[in-house]
Amino acid sequence: MMKEAEKEAMRIGVNFRVRELKKEIDELVDKEYRMWFQRSKALWAANGDKNSKFFHCRATQRKRKNSILKIHKADGEWSLDMEQVTEALITYFKELVFKSKFFLDCSILEASNSYSGSYAWHSILKGWDILLKGARWRVGSEESISVWLDAWLPSLEHPRIQSYIVEGFKDIKVKDLIDPETRNWDDNLIQGLFNNQEVNLIKSIPLCPTPIADTLTWPFNALGSYTVKSGCKFLAKDELHNQSPTHSNQNNDLWKLIWGLEVLNKIKNFVWRSSKDAIPVRKNLKKRKILNDDKCKQCGQDEESVLHAIWECSKLSPIWDAIPEFACHQSRSFADIKDLLLYVSNAGSKVDLLAVIMWNIWYHRNQLRLNKDNPISQVIQTSQQCLLEYQKENRVQRTQMDTPAPTRVAWHPLPDGCVKINFNGPTFKDINKAGLGIIIRDGFGQVLTSLSKQIQLPYSLDG
Ligand SMILES: [Zn+2]
Structure with missing residues (x-):
């Protein structure tokens, strides 16, 4: 049993x-x-x-x-x-x-x-x-390995058969894929059941000429036995594998979206932490054994997750339902804050406003927790005002930054009959000397005369 x-x-x-x-x-x-x-x-x-x-x-x-x-x-x-x-x-x-x-x-x-x-x-x-997760069957000659269900392929990423189950072959065992007389893989059967990649993997499994038992092995170290070290390595690899390109692309998009918002840095920071489920909502506090009860104190209905506290709580309907851009509040459900942000962004709605309201809702919730009066009806107005002021201020700064710097004065030929005199007089205190340099040029830049002379540093400059 x-x-x-x-x-x-x-x-x-x-x-x-x-x-x-x-x-x-x-x-x-x-x-x-x-x-x-x-x-x-x-x-x-x-x-x-x-x-x-x-x-x-x-x-x-x-x-x-x-x-x-x-x-x-x-x-x-x-x-x-x-x-x-x-x-x-x-x-x-x-x-x-x-x-x-x-x-x-x-x-x-x-x-x-x-x-x-x-x-x-x-x-x-x-x-x-x-x-x-990691153990693999080493193919012997018993009937213990199921073709479709067990992990028996010599591949770290896909140890199980991915091909669709062929009708009539649902219950076959790996043993049935082996020709009992030659003790080799049954080529025709394998090619009929699996895709090319799997066929190649199966053929790469050596078969013992004499019957041996099907054995479970740990393929991540040379001896085939589990060690803590190989277990840790396997977990690290598995985690890396699970971070699929789609997943990391989504994270990149989210990162760019949040840090590109035209809102105060504290709001960006808050939105980022919310999207990472890293704000102290009751659900998270219960998880850390700080609270016993994770029920939302505002509506008293559901557990207070991040999404609930900021978006889903029924007490927030007067806010979200009042803004036409966030009509998705009624029509859609979201998995988490990340899902919500990406959806609103893709729909071309105001993510800036969403972020500021999110922050103000959280602020409002905390004020209530501290028994301070903070009417929810003001959240929208405060948020819109806050956003407007920030963006106005930001635009002024940007306009100033965008104003081109004064361009360098270009050299132009001098009017007829004029000359240009450049001079310089550096001092070299360590050798107690000074230099004199004068150059006079005409309107075409041609040098008319020049002078360079080293003189004893005048005493008056010593003081
Ligand atoms: Zn609630």
């Missing part, structure tokens, strides 16, 4: 049933242990002290019971050879350890121990989710 539950969990990515079964097993193991413990005590109390023969008989029996003289091997045969027994035992425990890497057995032991064990158990359950 446990094996089936684990397989199902691998498929659907939910391990609730597995957890339930583990808890049950855990309790049974505990009960059994206590039962045997009590029984041994009772027997000892009843018979142990009375006669030593009983004690010795029990000990011999127990030794006989605990000694392993033969073993039932994986291939179904019994073995009496001690070497084979040892080998079978080692293999068995290796598999057990492998399983423990998938948090099956060791976690139960830890869970039953103590509080710290229980903490470890919870941590392991978190690790389990990563395993469900």
